[in-house]
Every structure is written in C-alpha cells, then in structure tokens.
Amino acid sequence: MKKRLIFASVLAGLILTFGLGGNAMAAGESLGKCSVDDYVEKYGELGLTPENIAQEENINAIGEIFDSCIEAPSPIIPEINEVIWGGGAFVVLLALMLWKGFPAVQKIMNERSEKIATDLDEADKAKSEAQAVKSQYEAELADAKSAAAAVIEEARQQAEVLRSDLQQRAEAEIAEMKEQAAADIDTARERAMGDLQSEVSEIVVGAAERVVEANLDAEAQARLIENYINQVGSN
Amino acid sequence: MKILALEFPPVSHLFEWPDFAFEGTPLAMNKTVLVYLFAFALTLGLFLLAGSKKGLVPRGISHVAEGGINFVEDSIVAQTMGPDGKKYVPFLTTMFFFIFFSNIFEVIPFIQFPANARMAVPIAMALMVWVIYNFLGVKNQGFFGYIKNSLFPPGVPKALYIIVTPIEFFSVFIIRPLSLAIRLWANMVAGHLLLVTFAVLSATLWDSTYVGAVAPAAMLILMTGFEILVSFLQAFIFTILTAVYMGGAIHPEH
Numbered sequence A: 001m002k003k004r005l006i007f008a009s010v011l012a013g014l015i016l017t018f019g020l021g022g023n024a025m026a027a028g029e030s031l032g033k034c035s036v037d038d039y040v041e042k043y044g045e046l047g048l049t050p051e052n053i054a055q056e057e058n059i060n061a062i063g064e065i066f067d068s069c070i071e072a073p074s075p076i077i078p079e080i081n082e083v084i085w086g087g088g089a090f091v092v093l094l095a096l097m098l099w100k101g102f103p104a105v106q107k108i109m110n111e112r113s114e115k116i117a118t119d120l121d122e123a124d125k126a127k128s129e130a131q132a133v134k135s136q137y138e139a140e141l142a143d144a145k146s147a148a149a150a151v152i153e154e155a156r157q158q159a160e161v162l163r164s165d166l167q168q169r170a171e172a173e174i175a176e177m178k179e180q181a182a183a184d185i186d187t188a189r190e191r192a193m194g195d196l197q198s199e200v201s202e203i204v205v206g207a208a209e210r211v212v213e214a215n216l217d218a219e220a221q222a223r224l225i226e227n228y229i230n231q232v233g234s235n
Numbered sequence B: 001m002k003i004l005a006l007e008f009p010p011v012s013h014l015f016e017w018p019d020f021a022f023e024g025t026p027l028a029m030n031k032t033v034l035v036y037l038f039a040f041a042l043t044l045g046l047f048l049l050a051g052s053k054k055g056l057v058p059r060g061i062s063h064v065a066e067g068g069i070n071f072v073e074d075s076i077v078a079q080t081m082g083p084d085g086k087k088y089v090p091f092l093t094t095m096f097f098f099i100f101f102s103n104i105f106e107v108i109p110f111i112q113f114p115a116n117a118r119m120a121v122p123i124a125m126a127l128m129v130w131v132i133y134n135f136l137g138v139k140n141q142g143f144f145g146y147i148k149n150s151l152f153p154p155g156v157p158k159a160l161y162i163i164v165t166p167i168e169f170f171s172v173f174i175i176r177p178l179s180l181a182i183r184l185w186a187n188m189v190a191g192h193l194l195l196v197t198f199a200v201l202s203a204t205l206w207d208s209t210y211v212g213a214v215a216p217a218a219m220l221i222l223m224t225g226f227e228i229l230v231s232f233l234q235a236f237i238f239t240i241l242t243a244v245y246m247g248g249a250i251h252p253e254h
Helices: A002-025 A031-046 A056-070 A080-212 A218-234 B031-051 B061-080 B082-104 B120-141 B143-151 B158-208 B211-250
Strands: none
Touching: A031 A056, A080 A218, A080 B031, A080 B061, A080 B082, A080 B120, B031 B061, B031 B082, B061 B082, B061 B211, B082 B120, B082 B211, B120 B143, B120 B158, B120 B211, B143 B158, B158 B211
16 A cells, blocks of 8 residues: 555656646747747837837847846846745655655664674574584594594404414414324324335245245244345335 | 857756746746656655565665665765764765755756756755754854864964964855855756757757767767766765765864
8 A cells, every 4th residue: 555655656746747847848938039029028118119119228128128038047046936845845855754764764774784683693603503513523423433443443452362362273273283194194104114014024025935935934034024124124 | 049050049048947837926836846846756755665665685676775875874974974973864865865866857858957957956955054064063062162163273373373264264154055055056057058068969960961960969978978977976975065064063173
C-alpha cells in the first residue's frame, strides 16, 4: 500500500511536470514578438498618431519599448515566487526528511550494521569453538598417533623377542639335528664298517681259500683277515 | 539577436519562464518552480522508497539513498566536522540531494533546465546556511567568543589585525553566503548557456550544411556528459562548504 502511494506520488509529479509544464517548456518569445507586443500594448498610452510618431520624444519612447525587450531583468536578482516555492520546497523537504525519510533509511542501515556485527560476533564465536574442537581433535590425534607408535614399538619389540627366540630355537634345533645327523652318520659308518668287514672277510677267506686252496686254522685266518683289512683300509 | 548570423534567443529567455499558474501572484508557478517541486518529490520519494525496503543487502534504489548518506557522512561530514557533525548528516544529505536533483534536470530530456540557474534557491539556501553557522558559532563559542575567533584569528601578528580583521569580517559574514550562492548559480548558468549554444549551433548548421553540425553536435554530447559531472560537483561543493562553515563554527580551533 505504502509503495503504491509513493509510486502514485512520483507518477503524479511526472504528470505535473510534463503535463502542466508543457507551456512552460516552450522557449521564451522572440525579441521581435516581445517588441511588437509591448509596442501594441503601449501604443495607446503614448498617444501615438501617424503625425506625431516621427517626433524625437516619441521615437525615444518607442526605442525604450524595444530596449526593454533586449534588456533582460538582472538574472542575479531572485524572483520572489521562485524563492517562495524553491525555498519552501527545501524547508518542507527538510522537515519531512528529518521526520520520516532519513530515519527510515538510517534505521535499516543501523539494523543491518547491528545484524552484521551480531553475525560477525557469532561467526567469531563459532570460529573459536571450531578452533577449540580442532585443537581437541589434534590433541586426540596426537595421542592416537603416540599410542599407535607405542603399540608399533611394543609389537616390534615383541617381534624382536620372538624372532631372537625363534632363531635361538632354530639354531638349537639345527645344532641338535647336526649332532643327531653326525651320530647317525657315525652309527651308519660303524654299521657299514662292520658289514664291510664281515663281507670283506668272507670274500678274502673265499679268495684265500681259492688261492691257497688250503684251510687255515682260525687264528691264522683272523690274522690274515686283519692284515688284509688294514691293508684295504690304508688304501 | 543575431550572432554570427545565427538566430540565438535572448539570454533572459533561456532562464525566465512564463508563468502557467497563479500568474502575477507571489505563488506564480513556472518551469523553475516545477523543477524544484520535482527535486522535492524525487528526494523524498527516494528516501521513503529506500526506507520501505528491508534486506541484508541493499538493492536498487536503496543503494542510491544509502550510498548518498554514506557519501555525505564519510566524504563531507567526517572530513570537515569530525564525529560531532554526525547529527547534521540528515540536513546535509537533504541539501545535497535537493541541489543535485535541481541541477540534473539540466540534462533530462524535455525539461533541460537546471533550476539552480535561477538565483532563488541558491540564495535562499545560502542565507539559511549563514543563519545556521552563525547560530552554531554563538551557541558553541558564546557571542563574544565567536566574534573574537572569527575576526581575530589566533596566530596572526597583532599589527596585522588592522588588515586581517576587516577582511575576515567581510569574508565570514558577508562574502560567504554570497559566494556560496553565486558559485552554484553561475556554474549552472554557464553550463546551461554552453548546452544551449551548442544545441542552437548544431540545429542551425544542420539546417544549412548538414556536415557542419557534426562538430557542435559532438561537443553538445560531450558537454552534456560534462554537465552531469558539474551537477554532482556543484551539489557536493555547496554541501561540503556548508559543512566546513558549520564545522568552523563548532570547532574554532580548526
């Protein structure tokens, strides 16, 4: 409603200016028309007749009429009607502006400033809160990191212990296996030697029997075998 | 009047408009009066419209009103009167817009007349400013203090007061309102004459030669732009000088 009223006021002002101002907008009359108009107007006052018009005093009077059209009123002297309207318009405008116009805009500006100030305060507050939360998160993150590092370190140490333990056990097992293997080898070698010895003795005896084709007594056989084996072993 | 064979209207006919209402009375209305009334309606309408628009971000017409207030506050009052001048911002803002709108009709089509090319409002406002700054001077410094500070500026060798005091008297109490009014009036008269000259020249040369009208028409366009600047500048100068005089009356030490 208020907006419509203001719009209507402005429209009325426009119509007033362009409508009523139509005549006023026309540029002023020409010098010739002014002179003739004034001459016609004052013709009767001067009592001019075709007979006396050529007299010097009448020529001067007519000349003054023409001069008055050329000589404009001093432009620096204000016209009273314009002072009343223009000065009055400014005074009334000032009163209306101080009463309504200015406070309305100033109020909006102040409200905006207050809102912006409040919003900025809130933003500051939110920012400091966010900062606090961030620091807390950072602290927690740092804690988590150090905890993780501790866990990793512990795991590493445990792994190290485990590794050395396993290594020791493996080494022990290897040593044991080596011992076992050596023992097994010895046993196998001894067994093989025993087997070899009996095999060889049989072969030797058989061979000897065939060579000498004679039976030797047990003692001579043994000695012979022993010598043979030693001989074989040294080879 | 024949100037260089051109039919140039008499100068008075460019500034004096026939009455169209209440002829012959002190309330006679003419084109000048209409421009003043229109400047009145525009200033008030601008602020009432801007005052009815709420929103975090100013838009459209609010920019003009709020920008105007900020401009007067920051570029005029803050520079000349300091924080004490804040309460005079409404007065100075109204003055600025009223003068500006009265001036800018110089380039508005179909009107094309700066109302301040008539002496009425410049002298009325200058006298109002004279009353206000003298009142503020007496109010803030006391009658004798104001007279003393105005006529005997501190820091001047005493012997020079023989010369300085009469100059200051004329300057502060007589010349100031006149110079304020004449500066605005004369600038608008000169601007209007310039535009009319180039317009008449363009029209005449167009009628006779066509091509000859190009240069004055270009100047007419250029001068129209220049007069927009002058309209703003003269409103600004009138307002800032008012603020300077008021500030000087409130703070004599500056």
